[in-house]
Amino acid sequence: QKEVEQDPGPLSVPEGAIVSLNCTYSNSAFQYFMWYRQYSRKGPELLMYTYSSGNKEDGRFTAQVDKSSKYISLFIRDSQPSDSATYLCAMSGNTGGFKTIFGAGTRLFVKA
Amino acid sequence: DTGVSQDPRHKITKRGQNVTFRCDPISEHNRLYWYRQTLGQGPEFLTYFQNEAQLEKSRLLSDRFSAERPKGSFSTLEIQRTEQGDSAMYLCASSLASSAQETQYFGPGTRLLVL
Numbered sequence: 001q002k003e004v005e006q007d008p009g010p011l012s013v014p015e016g017a018i019v020s021l022n023c024t025y026s027n028s029a030f031q032y033f034m035w036y037r038q039y040s041r042k043g044p045e046l047l048m049y050t051y052s053s054g055n056k057e058d059g060r061f062t063a064q065v066d067k068s069s070k071y072i073s074l075f076i077r078d079s080q081p082s083d084s085a086t087y088l089c090a091m092s093g094n095t096g097g098f099k100t101i102f103g104a105g106t107r108l109f110v111k112a
Numbered sequence: 113d114t115g116v117s118q119d120p121r122h123k124i125t126k127r128g129q130n131v132t133f134r135c136d137p138i139s140e141h142n143r144l145y146w147y148r149q150t151l152g153q154g155p156e157f158l159t160y161f162q163n164e165a166q167l168e169k170s171r172l173l174s175d176r177f178s179a180e181r182p183k184g185s186f187s188t189l190e191i192q193r194t195e196q197g198d199s200a201m202y203l204c205a206s207s208l209a210s211s212a213q214e215t216q217y218f219g220p221g222t223r224l225l226v227l
């Protein structure tokens with residue numbers, strides 16, 4: 001079993017839809033939880049960064065962490081075609097960096 | 113552009129050849145990471161440096177792989193006697209370890225194809 005599980009999709013939604021992406025993990029030592037967006041043939045770029053459990057909102061994006069269930073989510077409101085990309089969840093231990101473990105990524109297509 | 117840069121962006125080589133990739137991190141960042149990413153997978157940790165010291169290596173980093181960061185600035189990743197299984201995107205990331213929120217910033221990657 002992988003430390004981080006993420007459904008690879010693809011997930012196809014119409015423009016304006018609310019998108020829900022999620023990951024589960026097995027290592028209870030993870031404390032920092034990230035979501036990266038990766039466009040085709042580009043490096044990942046950080047979208048959201050959350051420490052421990054709770055919610056964090058940034059514009060159209062909301063990240064949720066439930067450490068008791070070992071489950072994290074990313075919600076995208078009013079999705080746009082420009083949101084079409086691969087979304088990677090990532091997590092790490094008590095330093096916030098070093099040996100970050102990534103999920104496989106979910107491919108999202110937002111249709112105009 | 114003051115982000116992480118990588119060179120070359122693409123490399124095609126024949127099996128058995130040696131290749132070297134370069135990463136220039138964000139200038140004030142003291143940590144530098146190398147990852148490998150294959151199609152349909154997330155990045156997999158290979159190694160990381162704090163300043164010039166290589167502090168951790170993944171078991172994925174076989175003895176054909178070597179990484180250096182001689183002056184604590186740019187880093188190189190060399191693959192000797194390349195194999196077809198080495199074909200992947202090699203990503204470099206950097207971070208500032210002293211900050212409360214240690215965010216890794218990724219470069220565009222070097223895409224390697226071994227024929």
